[in-house]
Amino acid sequence: MARMAPTLAQLFALLKNDEPSDDSEIGILFGTSSEILQAESPAGANELSVREAEVAEWLLDLQYKDSTVSATENESSSPEKDSDPLNKEGSKAIEKPPDYIEIYPYLDKPSGSSKNASPKSEKKSLISEKGSLESKEKQKESEEKSLISISEGGLESKEEEESLEKAWDSSEKGEAPTPKPKKSVRMKCNENVSVSVSVSEIPSMSKLMTLKSCPSVGMSLESFDQIDSSPMFRSNGAGGNGESNAMVEEAWELLKKSYVYYKGKEVGTLAAMDPSAETLNYNQVFVRDFFPSGLACLMKDPPEPEIVKNFLLKTLHLQGWEKRIDNFTLGEGVMPASFKVLLDSHRLKETLIADFGGSAIGRVAPLDSGFWWIILLRSYSKCTRDYALVELPEVQRGMKLILNLCLSDGFDTFPTLLCADGCSMIDRRMGIYGYPIEIQALFYFALRCARQMLKPERGGKELIERIDKRITALSFHIQQYYWLDFTQLNKIYRYKTEEYSHTAVNKFNVIPESIPDWVFDFMPLRGGYLIGNVSPARMDFRWFLLGNCIAILSCLATGAQATAIMDLVEERWEDLVGEMPLKIVYPALEGHDWRTVTGFDPKNTRWSYHNGGSWPVLLWLLTAACIKTGRPQIAKRAIELVEQRLSKDGWPEYYDGKTGRYIGKQARKYQTWSISGYLIAKMMIENPSNLVMISLEEDKRIANPRLTRSASFPP
Ligand code: GLC
DSSP states (O other), X not given: OOOOOOOHHHHHHHHHOSSOOOHHHHHHHHSOHHHHHHHHOTTOGGGSOHHHHHHHHHHHHHHHHOSOSOHHHHHTSOHHHHTOGGGOTTSOOOOSOOOOOOOOSOOOOSSOTTTTSOHHHHHHHHHHHHHHHHHTHHHHHHHHHHSEEEOSOOOSOHHHHHHHHHHHHHHHTTOSOOOOOOOOOEEEOOGGGOOOOOGGGOTTHHHHTTSOOOTTTTOOTGGGOEEEOOGGGOOTTOOSOHHHHHHHHHHHHHHHHTEEEEXXXXXXXXXXXXXXXXXXXXXXXXXHHHHHHHHHHHHSSSOOTHHHHHHHHHHHHHHTSOXXXXXXXXXXXXXXXXXXXXEETTTTEEEEEEESSSSSTTOOOOHHHHHHHHHHHHHHHHHHOOHHHHHSHXXXXXXXXXXXXXXXXXXXXXXXXXXXXXXXSSOSOSSOOBSOHHHHHHHHHHHHHHHHHOOSTTTHHHHHHHXXXXXXXXXXXXXXXXXXXXXXXXXXXXOOOOOOSTTOSSTTOOOGXXXXXXXXXXXXXXXXXXXXXXXXXXXXXXXXXHHHHHHHHTTOSOHHHHHHHHHHHHHTHHHHTTTSSOBSEESOOOHXXXXXXXXXXXXXXXXXXXXXXXXXXXXXXXXXXXXXXXXXXXHHHHHHHHHHHTTTTTOOSOEESTTSOEEOTTOOSSBHHHHHHHHHHHHHHHOGGGGGGGOOOOOTTOOOOOOGGGSSXXX
16 A cells, blocks of 8 residues: 655654654655655555655655755755755854954945946935935934944955955845755645545654644644645745735735845845834834845745845944944944935935944843844855855854853853843833843854854854853753743742752742732643743743744744643633734733833833734744644634734734734834735745744754653643
8 A cells, every 4th residue: 555645744843853753754855756756665656646746746845945854864865955064053063164364344345336236226225215315314414423324434454345345246246146946835725635644654743643733723733734836836925815815915015115225235124114104213224123024035936035145244244333322332243223224415325324222212232133143144044055155254253243242251140141121122111121031032043053153263163162051051041940831830839938059949039929910810721931031039920922932943942842832822812812913922011010110101001012012023933933833723823813904904013902903003004024024924834844944953962851841731
């Protein structure tokens, strides 16, 4: 009898990669096409049904695109995979570097870099800024004073200038690496062409069966397992019904419109394009906002990586400048929160202006920018296999500077990173000072990405050792002390205080009376999550979506914790998703808490904006986490909700209200990351192999004791 074709669940097992398949299954995935047919059918290829052969071909396509499925599988054969230096985390970093050139700061090439740009694109590059600039000349002047202006000239090193410019020029000359042609797959529910496999046939499936499908969607993993790789489904997200296809098309158009050009080349995307609202800094390219835009360009079929490369190089260039606020100089590695391109209408010259936090409301440096930059650099390399960019001495140096900021010795007794309020996506006072999960998860993700990309030369080796130690300590700390589920909550509830010495159970001397009432009702018997913050005598029990999803993608959360987090999302769907995905934080601060924690912030009133508002951009993070944990049906359900309103409402930045029913009080319309977040979510659901660009495998070197309390059910 012919062997059954693999199901999508197996694909998840591969993407999860923490659970190596048995050898026979690996055979399916890493042989040549004919080997697959032979190996899988004892009686030969002819015994495979057409459908099975199609699926096998599709899996090969996937292998072609993603050479990084798992370490175990990796060894089994793919030469392409072996050639991917980004798979060498934990063994060797990239070797054989070109000569390292110490150069600083990075500067723009004075002229000629736009020589190949067509006048049309040149003109286009200026249009978006020109109108508003001419009419707001005065505003611009004062703005320029408060921002750090990047002007040309003042080169300290000719070599440096040439080196960075060479990279910049290569994309201009059309030398951007040609990414591997992408093959797309689309999953659809079609009972007529069901392909399934019994659990007993595939040992690695037994673990998957412990993952629960979403009951409310009424769809099992099997019914989601249909794979169609025909060209009509290679659709850049437009593989749905007519309405959703129109929405996807609109999203691509809007994304394109948000492009910001510098010297004729696209370098980023505007935060928002709302003609009806005050611009403030929404006409800038935010580093964190560009991340989903960049990913959309990388996941596109065919990919458009140039904008990502240009963005990475331009922001690196901005990092190289001395950053001063009043008389204080910021750390060398700080990346900007945002930048914009200004046109000097007299000299017809473009100038870059960057904000490192000096202009931001509350004057906080964006701790997350550097992390997003490193993670995007890896995504870019994964997509394009352009390792030359990563190996550039300037890029290596930029990474090291970011990491030096975070790995320097201090008075810390925890491996977590101490932060000011407002240093990340939640860029206003919201009581996240201390050790917020969002930053810790991004920190961990960036450390592991950098670990794959750093070269040992020029101090790299020592840094790599520090990274390794920190990765181990950080994951232990977060998995142990941030994890909360029913069992753990009960333990904390019964904590004794004033325990002295290292044998203390209540390590941070948390007073049980400080546990807020809401958390007892919120905590389901099934599920759990990483809480918002842990520091002496303080646990912030609030749920933050970004930190939890990034913890899943980076494998900061254990496999069992990741599953439990998804369980919680299902169990608390009304609270965390409601009518519009997704709550940035739950619950909102109200009354006295709102007054003391936010400082009476009128923008962050209860269930609005950062204080319990619903942010469509977060859809991509949930989708990625769902795919990684083998629960795509949860993401599909959220995407359906978004499709009911987001486009009709003009792609708002956020929604207000307990269930997210109302367009946010001060929400910008045509918010770019709401647009790109939707696109990536669609592309990942249709082609789960896209996940490899933003997901890491489990770090097998971290020998952490697995936490039994992370199981979804109490014993
Ligand atoms: C808001 C958000 C911030 C985002 C910026 C630009 O300030 O809080 O996270 O980067 O808008 O969209």
